[in-house]
Amino acid sequence: AQSxxxxxxxxxxxxxxxxxxxxxxxxxxxxxxxxxxxxxNQGLQLLLKYLSGSTLVKGINGFEAEFNKSQTSFxxxxxxxxISDTAEYFCAVTTNTDKLIFGTGTxxxxxx
Amino acid sequence: xxxxxxxxxxxxxxKKQPVAFWCNPISGHxxxxxxxxxxxxxxELLIRYENEEAVDDSQLPKDRFSAERLKGVDSTLKIQPxxxxxxxxxxxxxxxxxxxxxxxxxxxTRLTVV
Numbered sequence: 001a002q003s004x005x006x007x008x009x010x011x012x013x014x015x016x017x018x019x020x021x022x023x024x025x026x027x028x029x030x031x032x033x034x035x036x037x038x039x040x041n042q043g044l045q046l047l048l049k050y051l052s053g054s055t056l057v058k059g060i061n062g063f064e065a066e067f068n069k070s071q072t073s074f075x076x077x078x079x080x081x082x083i084s085d086t087a088e089y090f091c092a093v094t095t096n097t098d099k100l101i102f103g104t105g106t107x108x109x110x111x112x
Numbered sequence: 113x114x115x116x117x118x119x120x121x122x123x124x125x126x127k128k129q130p131v132a133f134w135c136n137p138i139s140g141h142x143x144x145x146x147x148x149x150x151x152x153x154x155x156e157l158l159i160r161y162e163n164e165e166a167v168d169d170s171q172l173p174k175d176r177f178s179a180e181r182l183k184g185v186d187s188t189l190k191i192q193p194x195x196x197x198x199x200x201x202x203x204x205x206x207x208x209x210x211x212x213x214x215x216x217x218x219x220x221t222r223l224t225v226v
Contacts, residue, residue: 099160
């Protein structure tokens, strides 16, 4: 079975600073990886996904993530954050035959 | 294109009462999911449908929870009777398939059991 670990429950950062949200996964088979964002009282919205090919994946709102198979990681990055990026971010993993499994989330708090 | 629609958005009920949630997935999406999200946690799958068939309901507490997806479109999730620990956000999602296909989420129903 697959699992996902988000190492940081909260990440505070000042506006225009860079940010990295960490995600590690565990699986014995090939996986697909996703990052979702959840704004207050909203559902989840897909930021980006890794299916195959290039390990650097670019998503919406200036976010990108890098798939690292040897370190079983899929960290999310943004070079310069905005106040509007304040939200909960979830990393998720699945396979061809399994369900989508989410991490516990990282709360990104951007301060002016 | 309309997204995944859920209703109601909020529900407050007393314990031991029944409650039902409704979901209308994106047109053409044959896969439908119900997730439960507890406060401060990630979503956890309750049940997954492929068209009308429930293909993964291993995490659904079957003594009090039930779900149906008639005609492979809309779905209803029911709890009877509700317990205090059922307070959570219930999310519905749909996709064209599983695996590499993106799941689109509704805004969720926030259930408070008092």
